[in-house]
Amino acid sequence: MPTLQKDGEVFVLDLGDTENRFHPDWLAEVHTALDEVEAAAGPKALVTTATGKFFSNGLDLDWLGTHADELSEYISAVQALLARYLAFPAPTVAAVQGHNFGGGAMLALAHDFRVMRADRGYFCLPEVDLGMPFTAGMTALVRSRLEKQTAHEAMTTGRRYGGVDAAAARIVDAVADEGEVLATALTIARPLTGKPAGAVGTIKAGIYAEVLTALRQPPL
Amino acid sequence: MPTLQKDGEVFVLDLGDTENRFHPDWLAEVHTALDEVEAAAGPKALVTTATGKFFSNGLDLDWLGTHADELSEYISAVQALLARYLAFPAPTVAAVQGHNFGGGAMLALAHDFRVMRADRGYFCLPEVDLGMPFTAGMTALVRSRLEKQTAHEAMTTGRRYGGVDAAAARIVDAVADEGEVLATALTIARPLTGKPAGAVGTIKAGIYAEVLTALRQPPL
Amino acid sequence: MPTLQKDGEVFVLDLGDTENRFHPDWLAEVHTALDEVEAAAGPKALVTTATGKFFSNGLDLDWLGTHADELSEYISAVQALLARYLAFPAPTVAAVQGHNFGGGAMLALAHDFRVMRADRGYFCLPEVDLGMPFTAGMTALVRSRLEKQTAHEAMTTGRRYGGVDAAAARIVDAVADEGEVLATALTIARPLTGKPAGAVGTIKAGIYAEVLTALRQPPL
Numbered sequence: 001m002p003t004l005q006k007d008g009e010v011f012v013l014d015l016g017d018t019e020n021r022f023h024p025d026w027l028a029e030v031h032t033a034l035d036e037v038e039a040a041a042g043p044k045a046l047v048t049t050a051t052g053k054f055f056s057n058g059l060d061l062d063w064l065g066t067h068a069d070e071l072s073e074y075i076s077a078v079q080a081l082l083a084r085y086l087a088f089p090a091p092t093v094a095a096v097q098g099h100n101f102g103g104g105a106m107l108a109l110a111h112d113f114r115v116m117r118a119d120r121g122y123f124c125l126p127e128v129d130l131g132m133p134f135t136a137g138m139t140a141l142v143r144s145r146l147e148k149q150t151a152h153e154a155m156t157t158g159r160r161y162g163g164v165d166a167a168a169a170r171i172v173d174a175v176a177d178e179g180e181v182l183a184t185a186l187t188i189a190r191p192l193t194g195k196p197a198g199a200v201g202t203i204k205a206g207i208y209a210e211v212l213t214a215l216r217q218p219p220l
Numbered sequence: 221m222p223t224l225q226k227d228g229e230v231f232v233l234d235l236g237d238t239e240n241r242f243h244p245d246w247l248a249e250v251h252t253a254l255d256e257v258e259a260a261a262g263p264k265a266l267v268t269t270a271t272g273k274f275f276s277n278g279l280d281l282d283w284l285g286t287h288a289d290e291l292s293e294y295i296s297a298v299q300a301l302l303a304r305y306l307a308f309p310a311p312t313v314a315a316v317q318g319h320n321f322g323g324g325a326m327l328a329l330a331h332d333f334r335v336m337r338a339d340r341g342y343f344c345l346p347e348v349d350l351g352m353p354f355t356a357g358m359t360a361l362v363r364s365r366l367e368k369q370t371a372h373e374a375m376t377t378g379r380r381y382g383g384v385d386a387a388a389a390r391i392v393d394a395v396a397d398e399g400e401v402l403a404t405a406l407t408i409a410r411p412l413t414g415k416p417a418g419a420v421g422t423i424k425a426g427i428y429a430e431v432l433t434a435l436r437q438p439p440l
Numbered sequence: 441m442p443t444l445q446k447d448g449e450v451f452v453l454d455l456g457d458t459e460n461r462f463h464p465d466w467l468a469e470v471h472t473a474l475d476e477v478e479a480a481a482g483p484k485a486l487v488t489t490a491t492g493k494f495f496s497n498g499l500d501l502d503w504l505g506t507h508a509d510e511l512s513e514y515i516s517a518v519q520a521l522l523a524r525y526l527a528f529p530a531p532t533v534a535a536v537q538g539h540n541f542g543g544g545a546m547l548a549l550a551h552d553f554r555v556m557r558a559d560r561g562y563f564c565l566p567e568v569d570l571g572m573p574f575t576a577g578m579t580a581l582v583r584s585r586l587e588k589q590t591a592h593e594a595m596t597t598g599r600r601y602g603g604v605d606a607a608a609a610r611i612v613d614a615v616a617d618e619g620e621v622l623a624t625a626l627t628i629a630r631p632l633t634g635k636p637a638g639a640v641g642t643i644k645a646g647i648y649a650e651v652l653t654a655l656r657q658p659p660l
Contacts, residue, residue: 091596112596128419139426145588148365149390155423156311156332157412170589192597199568203595206579348639359646368585369610375643376531376552377632 002026004033009043009193010186011036017051021060022078022103034084043193046088047185048111049095055121058103075219078103079137083215085110086141086208089201091192095185096172102126106138109145109171112192112204115185116167118175122160129158137215144211146171222246224253229263229413230406231256237271241280242298242323254304263413266308267405268331269315275341278323295439298323299357303435305330306361306428309421311412315405316392322346326358329365329391332424335405336387338395342380349378357435364431366391442466444473449483449633450626451476457491461500462518462543474524483633486528487625488551489535495561498543515659518543519577523655525550526581526648529641531632535625536612542566546578549585549611552632552644555625556607558615562600569598577655584651586611 003014013033020026037046050056064074085092085107094111098121105123108114116123125142127134134142134155143151150169153159163175176184205212223234233253240246257266270276284294305312305327314331318341325343328334336343345362347354354362354375363371370389373379383395396404425432443454453473460466477486490496504514525532525547534551538561545563548554556563565582567574574582574595583591590609593599603615616624645652 112592128415128423131416131419133419133422134426136426136429139423143427145592147390147588148367149393152332152427155427156420157415170587173589195568195597196571199571199573200596202573203568203579206574206576207583207592207595209576348635348643351636351639353639353642354646356646356649359643363647367610368587369613372552372647375647376640377635 002029002033004036007047007186008190009045010189011040011044011046012182012186013037013046013048015048015050015056019054020050020056020104021062022056022058022081023060023063024074024077026060027077027081030081031084034088038089044197045091045093045189045193047093047095047182047189048107049097049182049185052098053121054098054104055094055096055100056104056107057099057101058105058107072218072220075135079135079215079219082106082110082137082141083212086215087201087205087212089197091189091195091200093185093189095182096121096123097178097181100124106141109141113174113185113188114172115174115176115181115188116163116172117178117181118163119178120162122162123154123166123171124158124160125154126158128156135219137211137217137219140211140214144208222249222253224256227267227406228410229265230409231260231264231266232402232406233257233266233268235268235270235276239274240270240276240324241282242276242278242301243280243283244294244297246280247297247301250301251304254308258309264417265311265313265409265413267313267315267402267409268327269317269402269405272318273341274318274324275314275316275320276324276327277319277321278325278327292438292440295355299355299435299439302326302330302357302361303432306435307421307425307432309417311409311415311420313405313409315402316341316343317398317401320344326361329361333394333405333408334392335394335396335401335408336383336392337398337401338383339398340382342382343374343386343391344378344380345374346378348376355439357431357437357439360431360434364428442469442473444476447487447626448630449485450629451480451484451486452622452626453477453486453488455488455490455496459494460490460496460544461502462496462498462521463500463503464514464517466500467517467521470521471524474528478529484637485531485533485629485633487533487535487622487629488547489537489622489625492538493561494538494544495534495536495540496544496547497539497541498545498547512658512660515575519575519655519659522546522550522577522581523652526655527641527645527652529637531629531635531640533625533629535622536561536563537618537621540564546581549581553614553625553628554612555614555616555621555628556603556612557618557621558603559618560602562602563594563606563611564598564600565594566598568596575659577651577657577659580651580654584648 092111094108096116312331314328316336532551534548536556
């Protein structure tokens with residue numbers, strides 16, 4: 001389950017040590033952590049990371065299999081988390097230490113910056129191979145954060161990008177060796193803690209106004 | 221005239237051995253070929269190429285000169301082909317072995333990927349020098365497929381990009397020596413033939429929803 | 441105060457030798473210069489530069505401090521200048537020889553191309569640190585001219601980019617040594633003077649249609 005700690009002025013949210021799929025209880029815990037970061041006064045930034053082999057594998061397909069009638073509400077809830085991160089009123093950095101698939105990849109894209117492990121782990125949008133559609137909000141999010149041909153390739157081919165390839169395609173801003181991913185993310189986050197949180201949130205909400213509208217619409 | 225063949229699971233459409241301008245009969249033949257690809261069951265991808273000095277020089281200005289009263293319908297028909305390629309329900313690769321001007325360049329941009337001959341041939345949008353406007357749909361297409369400053373330079377200056385320059389500007393995904401353009405395109409297409417065609421088409425239609433709307437509007 | 445000269449077929453507009461902030465009188469002088477360029481027949485292009493330590497520092501906060509009730513009209517006037525440059529009916533190149541902050545940076549972005557001094561001077565959008573919002577028009581302008589992650593970083597962090605960093609981030613098209621900035625801009629502008637001015641303006645108005653609409657809306 002997600003746990004929130006502090007490293008100096010930087011909040012560090014660990015998404016967990018499993019596949020960190022978006023179970024409703026997990027979503028609620030992440031929101032509770034974000035509430036705490038958002039309420040904190042003074043200089044701050046947020047680094048999101050996880051423990052073990054996975055950053056996040058996205059949608060909780062097991063849970064969905066037994067709650068098919070709640071699909072629309074569930075996707076809305078996922079999109080609400082993506083929207084919250086995208087316009088979060090503080091600098092955010094994803095320390096992607098492991099696999100980063102589907103909704104988990106989109107969660108990383110909703111951060112201001114991304115650091116990825118160089119030697120293992122993939123960034124991948126597998127929807128095309130699964131025959132799962134991207135919602136309008138998810139399409140808008142990916143298009144707003146990746147360069148054009150990168151978004152096209154990632155979405156239409158389901159390519160698995162290792163860290164070095166992801167950096168070359170500008171999906172991530174930096175790569176780091178195992179054990180250095182979180183430290184590198186902290187190095188990016190620390191100089192930004194003094195940015196006025198309200199202004200940071202307002203500016204992001206302005207840049208991504210259409211994306212946020214799409215993410216907040218009923219998806220189905 | 222266009223001819224369709226197969227190389228393993230990959231359909232190869234040869235646009236012809238002339239300037240391959242968009243004569244109404246030529247447009248009809250291309251649509252017939254695309255119908256065949258679209259109807260084919262099983263793994264597939266489409267590579268579009270041509271024979272000789274030209275990939276395509278775009279609008280058939282000779283034909284337009286004698287059918288000025290059909291201008292609006294003609295441009296609509298051209299835009300319909302661009303829209304069909306842009307959301308085509310199968311992976312597509314343009315093997316650009318020769319000159320690629322105006323509407324021909326836009327046709328290449330409507331493919332998922334592009335390979336261009338390294339040593340000869342130009343990618344060029346000459347509209348600014350011809351005093352020809354870009355329609356709203358064509359503007360939307362170019363903006364959706366090229367990086368921002370590349371689209372700006374290509375559209376406002378009519379710059380002729382050789383293969384190496386086009387790759388540096390990310391207009392094309394790869395360059396190849398003479399005689400290797402088609403082979404390189406096949407190398408890109410083959411690993412993609414197993415992608416579910418319906419999902420590929422739906423995802424592209426989602427990414428380019430606004431562009432498709434603009435291409436399907438009456439242009440004049 | 442702004443002064444307009446000619447170097448062969450290229451008009452050279454010098455924004456002044458102060459901080460070149462957007463005082464209402466300064467805005468009027470720039471418009472008068474642009475009127476002259478726009479009215480000129482024959483081949484032409486426009487290079488905008490300045491003298492001394494600053495290209496432009498943007499909004500005239502001193503003047504605003506004594507005219508707070510005119511804020512909305514003032515921002516509208518600034519946006520009108522940005523819109524005029526963005527769709528200017530001639531090729532435009534900014535020769536950024538000095539600091540380039542806020543509205544001054546946006547003015548540079550509204551040119552077709554930018555050359556920046558390599559060793560001194562910064563490109564910077566300091567709004568986040570000043571707690572100043574970007575208007576919808578300004579957000580649209582920056583998003584339309586910078587690559588996605590560059591726009592995100594420039595707007596949300598207020599990063600100061602030196603010339604070399606600005607070129608790496610594709611904010612500028614070229615860098616030059618001190619004393620060579622204007623010469624390099626002229627080298628870019630001269631081959632473009634023959635482009636049909638009307639077509640250049642029409643094509644830019646098409647590419648940036650939504651941005652121009654946003655810049656022409658009441659900002660507050």
